[in-house]
Amino acid sequence: MKRGPAVYLAxxxxxxxxxxxxxxxxxxxxxxSLERTIEEGxxxxxxxxxxxxxxxxxxxxxxxxxxxxxxVLVFAVFYALFLVMRKRxxxxx
Amino acid sequence: MxxxxxxxxxxxxxxxxxxxxxxxxxxxxxxxxxADEDRIPFMAVLAAGIFVAQMLNFPVAGGTTGHLIGxxxxxxxxxxxxxxxVLTVVIVIQSLFFGDGGITALGLNLLNMxxxxxxxxxxxxxxxRRNLKASIFAASWLSVFLAAFATAIELSVSFLISGGTYGIxxxxxxxxxxxxxxxxxxxxxxxxxxxxxxxxxxxxxIAKAGKEEVAx
Numbered sequence: 083m084k085r086g087p088a089v090y091l092a093x094x095x096x097x098x099x100x101x102x103x104x105x106x107x108x109x110x111x112x113x114x115s116l117e118r119t120i121e122e123g124x125x126x127x128x129x130x131x132x133x134x135x136x137x138x139x140x141x142x143x144x145x146x147x148x149x150x151x152x153x154v155l156v157f158a159v160f161y162a163l164f165l166v167m168r169k170r171x172x173x174x175x
Numbered sequence: 176m177x178x179x180x181x182x183x184x185x186x187x188x189x190x191x192x193x194x195x196x197x198x199x200x201x202x203x204x205x206x207x208x209x210a211d212e213d214r215i216p217f218m219a220v221l222a223a224g225i226f227v228a229q230m231l232n233f234p235v236a237g238g239t240t241g242h243l244i245g246x247x248x249x250x251x252x253x254x255x256x257x258x259x260x261v262l263t264v265v266i267v268i269q270s271l272f273f274g275d276g277g278i279t280a281l282g283l284n285l286l287n288m289x290x291x292x293x294x295x296x297x298x299x300x301x302x303x304r305r306n307l308k309a310s311i312f313a314a315s316w317l318s319v320f321l322a323a324f325a326t327a328i329e330l331s332v333s334f335l336i337s338g339g340t341y342g343i344x345x346x347x348x349x350x351x352x353x354x355x356x357x358x359x360x361x362x363x364x365x366x367x368x369x370x371x372x373x374x375x376x377x378x379x380x381i382a383k384a385g386k387e388e389v390a391x
Contacts, residue, residue, distance in 0.1 A: 087216040091223055098227045109232040109240040115355035116176050116326065118239045122351050123330075123343030131180045134274030138230055149230050152273060153223040160219040160264045167207030 091157060095150050102145055176244070176326060176356075177269065178284055180277030184333035184341040191329070192282030198290050202259035210257065217381065218253050222261040225249065229265065229275075233362060241359030244322060246292030247300070247315035248367045252374065252381060254388020255297035262289035287325045292318040301389050308368050315367040316360035323356030324349075 113121060136152075139145040183191075210218075225245035232240035245265075249258035266284050269275040276284045296314040303310030327349045333342025342348070375382040 087220050090220045094220070094224045094227060098231070101231055105231045105233075108234045112232070112234065112238055112240045114176065114232060114240050114242065115235070115323065115352060115359060116178065118355060119327075119330070119343060119348060119351040120182065123347040125182065125343050130274070130277065132274070132278040134270075134272055136273050138273060138275070145230065148273070149227050152226050152230075152268060155272060156226040156264055156268050157219045157223040159268060160222045160261065161215065163203070163260075163264065164207070164210070164215045164219075167203065168212070171207055 087157065091153065094153065098149055098153075099146055102142055102149070105145075106142055176242075176284075176288065176322065177266075177276030178280035178287075178326065178329070180279050182277070182333070182341065183280055183283060183329060184337040185279075186336060187329050187333045187342075188279050188283055190282075191280070191284075191286050195282050195286040195290050199259055199263050199285060202256040203263075205256040206260050211384075214253065214257075214384065218257050218261055221249060221252060222264050225261065226265050226268065228366075229269070235355060235358045235362070239355050241355065241362065243363055243366055244288050244292050244319055246288060246318045246322070247296040247311065247363065248370055250293050250296040250314065250385070250389060251300055251311055251367070251371050252385040254385060254391070255293050257388070258293040258296070259289050262293065283326075283329055287322045287329075291325050292322040295321045297389050300386075307386075308372065311368050311371055312364035315364040319356050319360035319363045320353065323352045323359075327352035 136148055139148045225243070225248070228243045228245055230242070232242045235241045244262075246258060246262055249261045253261065263285060266276065266289055267281065270278060270281050270284065296318040299314035299317055300310055303314075327345070330343040330348040330352070331345035334344050334348070335342070371382060
């Protein structure tokens with residue numbers, strides 16, 4: 083990567099901010115393929131066994147904030163996992 | 176395509192963990208052993224990008240929506256083992272922090288989107304000789320279609336072994352999942368080819384390294 087990861091993350095956040103209104107116009111509140119299949123099959127989905135601390139939000143601003151939060155979280159966790167793996171590898175060598 | 180809690184028979188979701196976890200551990204080990212350290216920031220950025228891309232559902236047909244899985248995109252850019260690791264981190268964070276996909280169904284979601292989809296993508300992409308764009312499109316479409324097929328099979332088996340308490344009858348699960356995802360796969364293919372073509376233009380070394388990873 084020619085520039086630091088922060089530049090690319092910022093670029094992804096900008097593209098996300100631009101595309102998110104389209105999601106709200108065309109897709110928000112509509113079922114995805116699995117939800118539609120569950121609906122067609124009249125299946126009882128059962129209850130959630132775990133309450134996640136966040137959601138994807140119900141408005142443009144909420145989704146933008148949670149999307150960026152998730153993006154940063156994914157980046158940090160992936161990087162941290164690699165650092166742990168590298169540390170283990172160096173200990174074995 | 177994220178399976179929620181309470182939909183699958185416990186036997187089926189336990190099998191999901193039993194099958195997916197060892198494969199993903201092997202993928203992480205391979206990544207830790209062989210990955211070029213200079214490529215790790217790109218992989219982490221790719222994982223972040225796939226996370227937000229999966230949030231952006233697009234309309235398909237008849238009021239149904241779909242979203243990118245990103246398995247084929249990850250495979251063509253970073254190779255199969257890294258793609259599995261990328262998707263694992265995305266799916267686990269979606270489930271644990273955002274409630275997208277159940278905790279009990281995590282093994283099945285990992286199996287479908289972080290194992291089946293990247294494996295299919297890498298097999299198709301590795302077999303390509305001439306038209307890279309066409310093979311990336313085929314890899315993308317098949318990854319979505321076969322991940323959906325796996326989900327439909329899990330729904331059907333859950334229904335059959337639980338006597339209808341869990342899952343969905345195969346007569347509905349198979350045609351519905353395959354029908355919707357045949358269309359979603361086309362969008363996945365178009366997006367994947369588009370992003371790959373863009374990256375090939377601005378950073379050809381990334382696309383080249385991805386092809387070499389798949390060939391190994």
